[in-house]
Amino acid sequence: MQSSSTAHLEIINEHSHTLLQCSGMWTLPYLSTVAYQLETLNPESSVIWDVSHISEIDSAGIALWQLYHRAFEHKGLESKLIGANPDHDKLYRLLYSHTYEPEQPPKTHSWLYVLGHETHQNILGIGTFLAFLGEAFVLLVYTLLHPTQIRYRSIVAHIFATGATALPIIALSAFLIGVVVAYQSIVQLQKFGADIFIVDMIGISLTRELAPLITAIVVAGRSGSAFTAQIGAMKMTQEIDAMKTMGFDPFTFLVWPRVIALMIVMPLLIFFADIIGIFGGMVIAQAQSHLSFSEFVHRLQGALPIKHYIIGVVKGPFFAFLIAIVSTYRGFQVSMNTESIGYYTTKSVVNSIFLVIACDAIFSVLLTELKL
Amino acid sequence: MNSIIIEARDIVTAFGDMLIHDHINCSIRKNEIYALLGGSGSGKSTLLREMILLQHPKSGTLKVLGIDLNTITPLEAQNLRRQWGVLFQSGALYSSLTVGENIAMLYHEYTDLPPKLINELVGIKIDLVGLPPHARFLYPSELSGGMVKRAALARALALDPKLLFLDEPTSGLDPLSSRQFDTLIAQLRDLLGLTVVMVTHDLDTIHHIIDRFALLGEKKVIAEGTLNEVLQYNHPIIDYFFQRGSYGIKD
Numbered sequence: 206m207q208s209s210s211t212a213h214l215e216i217i218n219e220h221s222h223t224l225l226q227c228s229g230m231w232t233l234p235y236l237s238t239v240a241y242q243l244e245t246l247n248p249e250s251s252v253i254w255d256v257s258h259i260s261e262i263d264s265a266g267i268a269l270w271q272l273y274h275r276a277f278e279h280k281g282l283e284s285k286l287i288g289a290n291p292d293h294d295k296l297y298r299l300l301y302s303h304t305y306e307p308e309q310p311p312k313t314h315s316w317l318y319v320l321g322h323e324t325h326q327n328i329l330g331i332g333t334f335l336a337f338l339g340e341a342f343v344l345l346v347y348t349l350l351h352p353t354q355i356r357y358r359s360i361v362a363h364i365f366a367t368g369a370t371a372l373p374i375i376a377l378s379a380f381l382i383g384v385v386v387a388y389q390s391i392v393q394l395q396k397f398g399a400d401i402f403i404v405d406m407i408g409i410s411l412t413r414e415l416a417p418l419i420t421a422i423v424v425a426g427r428s429g430s431a432f433t434a435q436i437g438a439m440k441m442t443q444e445i446d447a448m449k450t451m452g453f454d455p456f457t458f459l460v461w462p463r464v465i466a467l468m469i470v471m472p473l474l475i476f477f478a479d480i481i482g483i484f485g486g487m488v489i490a491q492a493q494s495h496l497s498f499s500e501f502v503h504r505l506q507g508a509l510p511i512k513h514y515i516i517g518v519v520k521g522p523f524f525a526f527l528i529a530i531v532s533t534y535r536g537f538q539v540s541m542n543t544e545s546i547g548y549y550t551t552k553s554v555v556n557s558i559f560l561v562i563a564c565d566a567i568f569s570v571l572l573t574e575l576k577l
Numbered sequence: 578m579n580s581i582i583i584e585a586r587d588i589v590t591a592f593g594d595m596l597i598h599d600h601i602n603c604s605i606r607k608n609e610i611y612a613l614l615g616g617s618g619s620g621k622s623t624l625l626r627e628m629i630l631l632q633h634p635k636s637g638t639l640k641v642l643g644i645d646l647n648t649i650t651p652l653e654a655q656n657l658r659r660q661w662g663v664l665f666q667s668g669a670l671y672s673s674l675t676v677g678e679n680i681a682m683l684y685h686e687y688t689d690l691p692p693k694l695i696n697e698l699v700g701i702k703i704d705l706v707g708l709p710p711h712a713r714f715l716y717p718s719e720l721s722g723g724m725v726k727r728a729a730l731a732r733a734l735a736l737d738p739k740l741l742f743l744d745e746p747t748s749g750l751d752p753l754s755s756r757q758f759d760t761l762i763a764q765l766r767d768l769l770g771l772t773v774v775m776v777t778h779d780l781d782t783i784h785h786i787i788d789r790f791a792l793l794g795e796k797k798v799i800a801e802g803t804l805n806e807v808l809q810y811n812h813p814i815i816d817y818f819f820q821r822g823s824y825g826i827k828d
Contacts, residue, residue, distance in 0.1 A: 233687075233737055236694070237688065237691070240694050241691065244693075263769075264702070264705075264737050264769075265694070265698055265737065267701075268698045268701055269694055271697070272694060272697045295768055296769070299764065299768045300701045300704075301704075541718050542716070542718035543672045544673045
């Protein structure tokens with residue numbers, strides 16, 4: 206007999222039948238060669254399995270035999286088993302106690318169905334978002350009528366978390382944007398000997414467009430994702446249900462403090478980004494075209510009408526509202542599985558950045574039409 | 578067959594200043610259903626986690642299948658992990674995969690069996706634990722509590738382990754499902770030659786299928802043995818745990 210440390214299958218073709226001499230360890234680690242042997246086997250006569258020399262068998266071994274036993278019978282061949290001992294029999298009875306029928310996987314739908322389904326879901330999604338928004342505003346009105354219910358502590362905590370702690374990353378991003386814009390424009394302006402206009406360029410583009418946009422994108426990535434994850438985790442641990450049963454409304458306790466805090470913080474962060482961004486431009490202006498800081502500031506006073514700065518800062522609360530409301534809404538959509546937190550956090554960031562850019566475009570068109 | 582599968586000697590565990598185990602000893606024999614019992618916070622789950630290499634005791638020796646966990650090499654650890662199955666209290670099924678994929682994953686990682694056979698094996702494991710065949714295509718979030726436990730058991734049994742660890746297998750199940758689960762465990766032990774180590778609170782489980790157990794309390798093992806042996810002792814925690822005398826139901 207062959208060594209018993211692995212599974213063996215000897216195929217003996219006799220004139221009236223095929224004898225499959227099984228021996229060795231028919232257990233999980235050793236079965237792959239035997240499985241491929243059986244896969245390539247194409248018997249033409251009835252099959253007899255001799256299992257009397259199997260030293261050890263586990264569920265995988267039984268399953269392998271059963272799989273091909275069924276396959277041979279399906280082809281109309283007789284498949285017989287000889288030499289099975291009571292242990293094999295017991296294990297077989299345990300594993301195949303019911304008439305086991307392989308279940309077909311559920312049908313996958315055609316692309317047209319998927320497209321239609323997704324579109325329908327997205328339209329419904331707009332409805333649920335509007336419902337969320339409506340409920341939020343009803344509770345805002347209620348809370349404003351009962352000012353004792355406003356969560357001042359929570360608002361302040363969120364101001365700290367979304368504002369103060371965001372200063373370093375906002376400073377870094379705004380500085381770099383100032384540097385990039387200054388660097389690129391100075392090269393072009395120098396061609397016309399119009400270096401001094403770098404001040405107008407930096408002043409207007411940063412305060413009006415770039416600083417608000419960069420700040421909003423950083424905040425969406427930083428605080429928006431945090432809002433979704435926080436609320437999502439609370440939803441998963443049933444904390445939100447617990448709050449509801451105690452009569453603590455999630456909108457008053459979770460949504461509005463975040464929205465209000467972010468709306469307060471955002472204009473301040475934009476102001477901060479304006480200063481740092483202009484400073485970045487100043488550094489480059491001095492390095493590249495020897496424009497001193499005092500000259501730069503002097504020129505800036507004439508070149509930058511206050512309206513650009515105000516337009517930039519006024520965008521802040523709008524962006525903040527969009528980011529906070531979308532990210533809290535996505536947080537509430539998290540369901541009971543761990544994957545959905547990641548899914549909705551991604552969605553929340555993507556949605557809020559898109560909405561911020563769309564909102565900025567609307568501002569741009571409106572204000573230009575208004576000749577501002 | 579009385580060979581010892583798991584042996585704990587002088588286990589000391591502490592979280593910071595809080596002592597959990599103060600020189601604990603116990604031994605688990607081959608082919609028995611062994612339980613770690615004790616009140617909440619008695620450190621039974623911690624002891625289980627130490628046996629399955631998720632945590633390390635502060636001192637003491639722990640031998641699983643003859644291998645000392647203090648001096649285990651990463652390769653030995655990997656081999657050891659393939660010889661046991663663990664059922665976590667909450668199931669811990671991978672939520673991004675269906676039940677079938679949760680089970681099949683182990684075959685894909687550890688064997689090179691053809692997909693057809695893996696498919697068959699997944700089918701019989703699902704059937705073995707009493708799940709309906711369509712359950713393999715469901716995601717864990719679509720399962721009820723009892724089904725999650727069964728699916729997790731199917732996953733724990735995937736590689737035909739010799740050793741099965743169960744952390745509160747019947748918690749959260751209704752009494753009928755609990756008894757069915759117990760019967761299933763006992764049946765698997767008999768037919769697959771398993772050794773089962775479980776943490777449980779369920780008195781019915783203890784009465785029906787447990788061979789031997791260790792009762793943990795006051796940072797020690799208060800008693801170890803069969804139910805009848807342990808009931809011979811006189812100790813307030815034993816009385817309390819089995820609701821004897823003034824604590825409730827008569828024995």
